[in-house]
Amino acid sequence: MRLAAAAEMRDIDRLATEQYGLPGLVLMENAGSAVARETEKHLGELAKCKICILAGKGNNGGDGFVAARHLVNGGAKVKVCLLGEKKSLQGDPLTYSNVLTAMGVEILEIRGERDWDKVRIAVTFADCIIDALTGTGYKGEVSANLALAIDVINRSGKKVIAVDIPSGVDADNGQVRGAAVRASLTVTFGVPKPGLVLYPGREHAGKVVVDAIGLPAPLLATAPLRQRLLTAAHVKRILPIRRGDAHKGTNGHAGIVAGSQSYPGAAVLCASGALRSGAGLVTLAVGGSLRSLIQAKVTEIMVRPLPDSGGCLGSKAPAAVSELAPLWDVIAIGPGLGRHDETAGAVRAIIRDADKPLVIDADAINALAGHGDILQETEALAILTPHPGELSRLTGLTAAFINQDRIGTARQTARQLNCILILKGAPTVIAFPDGEVFLNTTGNAGLATGGTGDVLTGVIAGLIAQGLSSHDAALVGVYLHGLAGDLAARIGMVGITAGDVIQALPAAIAGLKQEE
Secondary structure: OEEOOHHHHHHHHHHHHHOOOOOHHHHHHHHHHHHHHHHHHHHOOHHHOEEEEEEOOOHHHHHHHHHHHHHHHOOOEEEEEEOOOHHHOOHHHHHHHHHHHHOOOOEEEOOOHHHHHHHHHHHHOOOEEEEEOOOOOOOOOOOHHHHHHHHHHHHOOOEEEEEOOOOOEOOOOOOEOOOOOOOOEEEEEOOOOHHHOOOOHHHHHOEEEEEOOOOOHHHHHHOOOOEEEEOHHHHHHHOOOOOOOOOOOOOOEEEEEOOOOOOHHHHHHHHHHHHHOOOOEEEEEEEHHHHHHHHOOOOOOEEEEEOEEOOEEOOOHHHHHHHHHHHOOEEEEOOOOOOOHHHHHHHHHHHHHOOOOEEEOHHHHHHOOOOOOHHHHOOOOEEEOOOHHHHHHHHOOOHHHHHHOHHHHHHHHHHHHOOEEEEOOOOOEEEOOOOOEEEEOOOOHHHOOOOHHHHHHHHHHHHHHOOOOHHHHHHHHHHHHHHHHHHHHHHOOOOOOHHHHHHHHHHHHHHHHHOO
16 A cells, blocks of 8 residues: 655645546545544444534645535534634635535634633534544644644544545654644544554544545556555565475575674574564574584584684684675675674775675674665675664664654665665565665564564565565565564563564465465
């Protein structure tokens, strides 16, 4: 499913009129009608319901006016409160407000404190509130009057239905700057908006219903939208196919360069993720001083020693990796390596010399800080899997800034570094150098524990080993990793470990293959 940023949705609306001759008045009619239908589904018999609609002066308010007409026609008692004066309305919203007036429906103009008292009374006795205040075009901090309206809605304790997007939520990035409506249900139009999927907007949206509002299907199908939801249907189409006559050699060989004396577990988790995702062979290359420790923890994984220094990867490690790499189909590097200068230098050399697909995580990403140009020198497209802190060190941007615009930051970094950028979080964002972006739909807060990122790196490497392109492995790996986390959470989200995710991977793969 594709997602439309606010500007992209405006272009779709404009083209619906210019290319298809569909008037904006009709789109507003269809939008308001959709809100009324969903409101009736949400509440039941309208004749028994009292509904308060808080409307703004723009098109979102116009949608609210249309909804009010349909709800009144259905027998509901409707109170419409306009944030401002009716004389300031223009265009289609003015047209539909006049229809309401002609029907005898009062529109309360909110101009002063006495009007706010009337709003509070209306909200108190309402069964449901419809938020038609701002819509997708709103940016920046909320005004004092809008903040007051949002506060009245949120304090009501009533069911709240948002028109297109909860007021105060940025449609492009889900950010809330000051205040935002907390809806029970959001009826969004045409195409879902990123702000309904990204936090904190996702928490404000409640259940999301998408209505095409009569927009021409060819227009929606061909609109140049740059972001989409990563769904089971998409992943299922690109899953590796395990032939009946397969053997370990045909299922690929993943090479993992990871671990140190301080973080041996990260290496084991990464390699186990590769094995559980279906790789035929997995070799874990670790500092020589770690070999016996690691070997005791794994039985199905081959362990190879690399020159180390003080329990960390040493400066002679790149040459040793070069000798092993011809046997591998992919190189994953980073989990648990540590940040010693000698190790960082070795990591950069390994990445620079690699002629195989790369999956770069954790301390290998840290080693690239200030050396991003190395990615331009590699023969294969690299996949980077940072969390916001690692991406902050790589780009110089603050983690707070990154989280305020996860899509934009991931897209820009992928373009600048010519890599596939997997920004871990809720939700995980996968960005490609051409500007394409996917938002993952699996995973839960139980994955917020140490080691799960190392597992993800291994899963992606295992999928590449089986023959998937880096592009497809990034998508499948992120989705399966989250799905395994969801399976593990069935017995309880709190307390999930990275090992639980590893154990759930085969079931996640099998379940996805069985879905119709």
